[in-house]
Amino acid sequence: MEIKVYAPQDCTLKDLDKSVDQAFASKSMGDGFLLVLEQKEFYCPFEKAKVNLVWETKHAYILENQKLNLLIHCGIDSVNLKGKPFKTDLKTNDIVKKENKLFEVNLEKFKKNNIPNECPFIFSSDENKIEKINYKEGKYKKGDLICTIELVQKDKPEIIQVSSTEKLALVKSESKYNAVARKILENVGSFINFKQVYNCMTRVRFRIINKCLVNENKIKETKMVKGINWIGDELQIIVGAESANIKEEILRIKEEDSKKEVQVQAQKTTVGQKIMGGLSGIIGPNIRVLVASGILALIYSLLVQFKLAKDLGDGTNMQDADVLSVVLYAMTKVGILLVGLFFCITSTKYFGGNYLLGVFVGLILVSRFFMAKNGITNPDDYSVGKFVENSQYGSKGWFLFSIGDYPVVVKSYEGSVLPFVFAGFLAAKLEKLFKKFLTPSLEMVFGSGLVVITTILPVLFVFGPALSLLELGVTKVISGVEKIPYGFGPAILALVWQPLVITGLHVPINVAIGIPVLKGEPTLLYPANTLAMFAQIGMGIGIAIFTKNKNLRRVSIAAIPSGIFGITEPVIYGVNLPKIKPFLWACVAAFLVTMLSTNLDLKQDIPVGGPGIFYPFTNFTKVKDQILYFGMVCLVMGVAILFAFLFYKERFDETKYSTNIFRKVSRLLKLKYNDLSEENLKKVNELKLMFKENKKTFKEYEKYIQKVVNLNTKISNIEDSEANKKNKMYLKIQKIYNNPNVNIEKVNNLIVKYEEYNLENQKNLFKDKLINVENDYKELANRVKSIKDTTLTKCNEYIDWVYKNTDKKEFNEYKNGFWNAINSVEIGYGLEELMVLPNRAVINKEVLVRDSFKTKVSNMFAKKGK
Incomplete structure (x- = not known):
């Protein structure tokens, strides 16, 4: 195929490599030629074409003719004139x-502003290959044929004929989850470096063998990853609501790295760390069951309130109910009362046992055979083996003995959690034990039965009663926290809840809070932790409104929807936490509003219902509580947005930050090395002056960084759009492959489109603009670099002087503080990470304070002696 190109005006044609702009001359933006313009009017260079893009400053255009794309870029650096020379x-x-x-x-x-009147013509094609661009340098008149483009059809990839039972894999193609999963696997040390992978609603969790093989920084840089967290040997990779998809993709990947022989040494972890990691892995998969149960409870509650269903209370008078009420009641109660069964299954699976044994054991522990009516109610009449009922503790079962006035009984564990977790653990361990000591034939016949017997009996007679006491203790503690005057207990929980989310400790604590609710006791604490969640969402909205950083605004806006639906990790890790203060102010907002909600006696009576915006409607059976909680949600988000307006800053002030570092070092010196104070003060004042003198320059530099970040954000948006489009194309091809009557020709065409699809022309326009900005600010950037190098050298020399005179090498850690101050602009806009300062006094502060106190006492007595 041949396409003709005509002169758009009287002009001179040159080779592209003669352009004054290196980006065009190097052909990094594509191949073509160069026109030197002589007239103001510019006409269409094709017989006929479609306009695909008109740049906002009217200096650049993309035309399409028979699948050939032409980028017309009029002038070099003409974008800086903001469209003033152009009319269209x-x-x-x-x-x-x-x-x-x-x-x-x-x-x-152009001439007045020193803009070269060059006009590069850049050609590209998504569907065809440009075989040759034929032209000759020289002068041309408007309408002359100046070039012919030879296009040939791209070679189509070989398509393998498949039967109805086969699936054809796409070589070179990866789904979004596949790419992320492979990147994560590569940086956790591959399959050889973890014992198990599982997920909760927002995190992919690995039980790591050797932490030294985990590349944390590379994991954090992976797309979709919001952050990481360690609990003992468990690595939690925070990805948001798509954690299950990534985990499933990891399980499907058979990576070659898993075959490499690498010596791996297991890391030592404490018992506490193992317990916390285990609880997280066991509880996480059950959240969906709890959420579903909450939503079903809401539906049933609403139907009861509107007299469309009958309130069946504790379910003892089912024979008088209509069938709809019975069905709804069963759907509501099974998930809540039998929640322990699900914990038993996930616990057995987590510890490496057969999950079907977990089902068996769990069903026995919730069996209705352990329930009866008309038990002995008078504690004085209790005797071993008799069925008793205790209204004070809501306990029914066959009496064993009493601890105080608490009856220890053999019973069904409906509504409990901990006995099931222990039962799953015990079943898994005993199964492995019997497999080890029994012959395969004996284990096949007797193994499972022995596991059930040796699990159930200890749980019913020993561990179950003991763990029931523990649950009772948890209930009492939670009740005590709720009763702290003026609502301080729930408010403090709201204050620390999101820090607990960061550590991963929120999952087991959330279950502990839910124990009383499962037993029918409403709580003030669930509203506290969810208000903490909405406070972070409000802060994210506030930052999106008030930030000048378009990349941060983009991240904020992308994170807010998932937050509204109950997944706060993206807004925490992507927006609030990196800035630190927004995260803390959101915690304060949660504290204040929770104190108000507690004093208004807002209690939740459904355990873990619908997430996010559904929460007010799925976790309270009373309409007045739903309305009140919805009001509290709006209030806490409003307070967080107000705090963002009052306290949010794009970056910390380098002068104030460095002054704080000087103050810390000077204070430590004064406590122990007072003789250095005078010389130290002189050095500090000189360095402070350097920061103050350059303050205006750093503000100008911030404007430059803003422009760079904002342009890179636009390029990232285009890349995201490109990736999303390709992912849709990939899924479409997969769907066709799975069709027994696959159309090979159609698949062939789709693969070609998939492999060649890109938005390079759009990206290149922004890259062009970025180059212009970097050229405009080149002098300023070089000046700032020189200032930063000089200042950092002087600050490091100061710390070296301190070290030399004190012999305390720990002072060197404060060099990080000066690096932070000097790079405050880059840190504020996410181009650099904040370096860590000492989290305790770098010199033994207790000794310094003690010595200082002794000196003061001695001086006091010396004065009195005089």
Whole structure:
């Protein structure tokens, strides 16, 4: 196929490598040629074409003719004139012909502003291959044929004929989850470095063998990853609501790295760390069951309130109910009362046992055979083996003995959690034990039965009663926290809840809070932790409103929807926490509003219902509580947005930050090395002056960084759009492959489109603009670099002087503080990470304080002696 290109005006044609702009001359933006303009009017260079893009400053255009794309870039660095030399009525999707004028350009303005009147023509094609661009350098008149483009059809990939039972894999193609999973696997040390992988609603969790093989920084840089957290040997990778998809993709990947022989040494972890990691892995998969149960409870509650279903209370009078009420009641209660069964299953699976044994054991522990009616109610009449009922503790079962006035009984564990977790653990361990000591034939016949017997009996007679006491203790503690005067207990929980989310400790604590609710006792604490969640969402909205950083605004806006639906990790890790203060102010907002909600006696009576915006409606059976809680949600988000307006800053002030570092070092010196104070003060004042003198320069530099970040954000948006489109194409091809009557020709065409699809032209326009910005600020950037190098050298020399005179090498850690101060702009806009300062006094502060106190006492007595 041949496409003809005509001169758009009287002009001179040159080779592209003669352009004054290196980006075009190097052909990094694509191949073509260069026109030197001589007239103001610019006409269509094709017989006919479609307008695919008109740049906002009217200096650049993309035309399409028979699948050939042409980028017309009028002038070099002309984008800086913000469209002033150009006039055009052209719009995207217009059809233009050779005789149609595209735009007018004022070449005098080019000359006045030292803009070269070069116009690069860059050609590309998504569907065809450009075989040759034929042209000759020289002068041409408007309408002359200046170039022919030879296009050939791209080679189609070989398609394997498949039967109805086979699946054809896409070589070179990866789904979004596949790419992320492979990146994560590569940086956790591959399959050889973890014992198990599982997920909760927001995190992919690995039980790591050797932490030294985990590349934390690379994991954090992986797309979709919001952050990481360690609990003992468990690595939690925070990805949001798509954690299950990534985990499933990891399980499907058979990576070659898993075959490499690498010596791996297991890391030592404490018992506490193992317990916390285990609880997280066991509890996480059950959250969906709890959420579903909460939503079903809401539906049933609403139908009861509107008299569309009958309130069946404790379920003892089912024979008088209509069938709809019975069905709804069963759907509501099973998930809540039998929640322990699910914990038993996940616990057995987590510890490496057969999950079906977990089902068996769990069903026995919730069996209705352990329930009866008309038990002995008078504690004085209790005797071993008799069925008793105790209204004070809500306990029914066959009496064993009493601890105080608490009856220890053999019973069904409906509504409990801990006995089931222990039962799953015990079943898994005993199964492995019997497999080890029994012959395969004996284990096949007797193994499972022995596991059930040796699990159930200890749980019913020993561990179950003991763990029931523990649950009772948890209930009492939670009740005590709720009763702290003026609502301080729940408010403090709200204050620390999101820090607990960061550590991963929130999962087992959340279950502990839910124990009383499962037993029918409403709590003030669930509203506290969910208000803490909405406070972080409010802060994210506030930052999106008030930030000047378009990349941060983009991240904020992307994170807010998942937060609204109950997944706060993206807004915490992507927006609030990196800035530190927004995260803390959101915690304060949660504290204040929770104190108000507690004093209004807002209690939740459904355990873990619908997430996010559904929470007010799925976790309270009373309409007045739903309305009140919805009001509290709006209030806490409003307070967080207000705090963002009052306290949010794009970056910390380098002068104030460095002054704080000087103050810390000087204070430590004064406590122990007072003789250095005078010389130290002189050095500090000189360095402070350096920071103050350069304050204006750093503000100008911040404007430059803002522009760079904002342009890179636009490029990232285009890349995301490109990736999303390719992912849709990939899924479409997969769907066709799975069709027994696969159309090979159709698949062939789709693969070609998939492999060649890109938005390089759009990205290159922004990259061009980025180059212009970098050129405009080149002098300032070089000046700032020089200032930073000089200042950091002087600050490091100061710390070296302190070290030399004190012999305390720990002072060197404060060099990080000066690096932070000097790079405050880059840190504020996410181009650099904040370096860690000492989290305790770098010199033994207790000794310094003690010595200082002794000195003061001695001086006091010396004065009295005089």
